Amino acid sequence: MRFSFAAGSGRGTKRSVNCDAAYASALILAVADGMEPGGDVAASTVIHTIADFAAQPSSSLRGGQLAERAAREAVKGAQRALVERAVPGRPLRTTLTLLVSSGDGLGMAHIGDTQEAVEPQFRARQWEPGDRYRLASDGLAFTIEAEEICYALRDHVDPATAVSALIEGPAVQGARTI
Numbered sequence: 273m274r275f276s277f278a279a280g281s282g283r284g285t286k287r288s289v290n291c292d293a294a295y296a297s298a299l300i301l302a303v304a305d306g307m308e309p310g311g312d313v314a315a316s317t318v319i320h321t322i323a324d325f326a327a328q329p330s331s332s333l334r335g336g337q338l339a340e341r342a343a344r345e346a347v348k349g350a351q352r353a354l355v356e357r358a359v360p361g362r363p364l365r366t367t368l369t370l371l372v373s374s375g376d377g378l379g380m381a382h383i384g385d386t387q388e389a390v391e392p393q394f395r396a397r398q399w400e401p402g403d404r405y406r407l408a409s410d411g412l413a414f415t416i417e418a419e420e421i422c423y424a425l426r427d428h429v430d431p432a433t434a435v436s437a438l439i440e441g442p443a444v445q446g447a448r449t450i
Contacts, residue, residue, distance in 0.1 A: 277301060278431035282439040291366075292409045293319040299373050300326045300346070305409040307365040314354060314364035321353040322346055322370065339379030340396035343372045347381050347392050369407050373399075408438075 279296035283289065291311030295302045302322045306315035325346045347370065354364045372379040380395045406425065421438065428434035 276431055278435045280432075280435040280439050291315055294407070295319045295323050295326070297323075297326050301371040301405065301407055302346075303369050303407040303409055305367045307367075310362060310364050311366065313357070314366035317353050317357050317364060318350040318366050318368055321350045325349055339372045339374035339377040340381075340394050341379065342374060343370055343379035343381040344392075344394055346370060346372065347383065347394075351383075367409075371405055371407065 277296040277298070279294035279301075281290055281292050281294055289312045291306035291308060291314075293304050293306070293315035300322060302319060304315035304318040306312055347368065350368060354366070358364045368381070368383045370379075370381040372381075376399050378397050378399055380397070381392055383392045404425065406421065408421075416438065424434050424437045428437055
């Protein structure tokens, strides 16, 4: 299976820079929420690394366990990129949530903070008919009620239209990445 997908990001009204970034392709979805200072650089570094990973020729991965292994590889690459790009004494910090599709499997990863002693959480599962996934930074998750998000996803079948509706909606507060 492959994702039907869209990604978008908006700075919102509270910050001068957007510390969120997202990537969406037929096989990988990712959201990074950078922490200041340098949150914009951290999030974009991670997302560019994920996009580079996604562009590599894919192997014949099948099933959730193998998709989980691919998610682990992508996360390791993203963590390395942050360390390489950081200035001494000023680590780059971001969260990262990632989904990797592989056949009928799904690998999921989440890191609460790439620089803290927080172990990434990984999970594998099989796709189920009708599954829908929404990845979002806290700028969306904490400023819009869950019911409003569900309505936007239900009312806008096209993922790009749903993303636009959520980012540009009336409750815009902080930066939003979907």
